[in-house]
Amino acid sequence: MFSLLFCRGRCAVVRKCTAKSTGQEYAAKFLKKRRRGQDCKAEILHEIAVLELMKSNPRIVNLHEVYETANEIILVLEYAAGGEIFDLCVPDLDDRIGERDIVRLIRQILEGLCCLHENNIVHLDLKPQNILLSSVNPLGDVKIVDFGMSRKLENCSELRQIMGTTEYLAPEILNYDPITTATDMWNIGVISYMLLTQESPFVGADNQETYLNISQVNVDYSEETFSSVSQPAKDFIQKLLTKNPEERPTAEACLSHLWLQQGEFILLCSPEETCCSSLMPGHTTKCTEERNVKSNCNGTSSNKEDKENIPEDSSTVSKRFRFDDSLQYPQDFMTDFVC
Template sequence: MFLLFSCSGAFSEVVMAREKATGKMVAIKCIPKKALKGKETSIENEIAVLRKIKHENIVALEDIYESSNHLYLIMQLVSGGELFDRIVEKGFYTEMDASRLIRQVLDAVNYLHSMGIVHRDLKPENLLYFSPDDESKIMISDFGLSKMEGTGDVMATACGTPGYVAPEVLAQKPYSKAVDCWSIGVIAYILLCGYPPFYDENDSKLFEQILKADYEFDAPYWDDISDSAKDFISCLMEKDPEKRFTCDQALEHPWIAGDTALCKNIHESVSRQMRKNFAKSKWRVSRRDVIFLYHILPKTNSIAAATLHCHGHPHGD
């Protein structure tokens, strides 16, 4: 049995709770039913996807409870913090570290694709560390925009997060799981330089850059990055989705599967750019679904829960 303090919010709220029988800590996503009216398909889709998947690098749905006023999703607790925050805190960070991170993401997304699932919103905010341990694995969260292929309708809805969305989505063309591979390429780019490949204050100009796949490996930020890393990114950030690397192909690239990722410390440059580009409020995309609390509450509490309001809105197809 799980006991909570409060569950209020515009759409959803996440609390950390302790199961009384076992003492196990979990994250509980509380969704007011009144907020679901007209949006039932979205949450039903998210639950259907989460029930279908089980992977060591994907945050798991453990159970579902329902009251007269709320829907409760019992989620695996992830306590290690966000991807960029951890990198900035490090004192030593290399291409090899980035390669290992991306390999875990590729493994998980390859699994999703094999199950006929497209995430559609891969971005750094949705990549969380499982624990505070130095060697902690990375976890993919937030399946609010995910979609199962072969459900009868063609994916054509323009959704995702500006800066990470693939050109074919912006072109309003039918698209496939290749959109996730593009997003992984964008994430890999940022992991190696600390700034995004596409940026403009004006969204229409930003979208023009993405539609043209107009990005560069700028000096001096990329001078010490291997040609293999640049090739890897270019294979994923390929404008034509038919030519773009799949997860299978990316996993076989020398930068992931071989020994071409350099071990030179690039922390100073990357962390400086991350602080500059991702600490600003304009880069902090509202976390619309799961937010995990990072502290452990006192064991003396019989009701072990804390709340953190989750701003945002639900997702359509």
């Protein structure tokens, strides 16, 4: 059972949890199997399958356990105490992080994306709110979260969908053109812009103005906006915020960009850990299902009525899932968490 900090999103409720036996903190994401009269279980199983596949990558939130009740599926995730990197994009931030720190964060996001894209998975909702930090002081490591909109690209068919968050949408989504891994790369450009300038590049007075800014790629690269931003950083953003997806560099290519080569960087994968081949030149090991990471809920502490226990009824079973056949391996349900 779990002890939780309350947080509510569009499709889920997230609570901070503590394991009774170890004191380890986790985040429990409660997902309704039916929302607005529709069966959403397949979408949830897809999100679980992505997390299972990415277990080797330390940049992606770790799935600790899965439970299912009559009405909900509960994901017990790694807890990231540092909060969203969105908090680093606000204009009135007292302790604004330097470009060197931003370089490290963008590199880590790209490391996570490399592993996703090698497995033909697109996130499709990359934004500062979905990138968490393991700690804030000192500035911790990146944890990519929320794969509810992610899709697995198939070679035999094109993916065309209108989905995502308004100010982060890529032009091809607005045009209902095919979605590729390049769609995520547009978002890397937006995130980099926000971290470096504390401004959102495309947001307008209303949705229509925002859509127009995106479709016309109206970006402010003025000297005033980029006064404290290096030329290599500006070049990095300009290469990503281009309308033609085919002209955007891949995640792997971005890691070789001059801007991201500045300073000293330590790959946080020990020899025992398995990383994607794109993270280490000459390394060909693919992602495996082994890794350790953290998930976060940003919100305020709940009142007692917000706290709840994961039910102990016999219908609740711990499960694991795969993409192809959603294989389930029941285990005894252990009430080891306090919510």
